[in-house]
Amino acid sequence: MNTNYLKKTSFLLLLMGFAFSFSSNAQIAGWNVDLEKDSNEKLAEMIQKVGKLQSFKDKAYGYAIYPKITKAxxxxxxxxxxxxVYKGKQIVASSKLGQASFGLQAGGQQYAEVIFFENQEAFDRFKSGKLKFNAQASATAITEGASADFSYQDGVAVFTMVAGGLMAEASVGGQHFSFDPVQ
Structure with missing residues (x-):
């Protein structure tokens, strides 16, 4: 196969992936009146698939739920x-998640992510923008009927559930978060 053709095709796919990622982010970047409904429904779906998440939700100091993340x-x-972002049972902030990555990866997907905070210290790190996952960080993927031993690491536990697409990479390393308090 022609190397020049492969380069052009790869570049085109990259541009399409970024366009998809940014257009999806633009659609959800503004306030969305359905965000609370979507967040509650997605977390309920995650808990239905892995019942142990209910215990995390009940015992957590707080949590952040992102019902739709687009990755390409x-x-x-x-x-x-x-x-x-919830503290106890109250919404205290909205949040944006962003991630950039470089390395062996190809494709695109949409997924949901929930981050549980074990204590006030972990919550405060998130709130101040100091919670960043390193390159080796990964989340526990939620699958139907999964039964694994889940635990907090450095006061946080992260769970993801793929909604669609195919991505040959599954890490949360490099994620950054905003914390915009509810007025």
Whole structure:
């Protein structure tokens, strides 16, 4: 196969992936009146698939739920989504998740993510923008009937559930979060 053709095709796929990622992020970047409903429904779906998440929700100091994150990449990738932050049972902030990555990856997907905070210290790190996952960080993928031993690491536990697409990379390393308090 022609090397020049492969380069052009790869570049085109990369552009399409970024366009998809940014257009999806633009759609969810503004306030969305359905965000609370979407967040509650997605978390309920995650709990239905893995019942042990209910215990995390009940005992957590707080949590952040991102019902729809769009991720795309071809060597260089990005992800973005909007979610809500809860302290106890109250919404205290909206949040944006962003991620950039470089390395062996190809494709695109949409997924949901919930981050549980074990204590006030972990919550405050998130709130101040100091919670960042390193390159080796990964989340526990939620699958139907999964039964694994889940635990907090550094005061946080992260769970993801794929909604669609195919991505040959599954890490949360490099994620950054905003914290915009509810007025």
């Amino acid at each position: 990449g071809l060597v260089i990738g990005g992800a973005g989504g909007k979610g809500l």
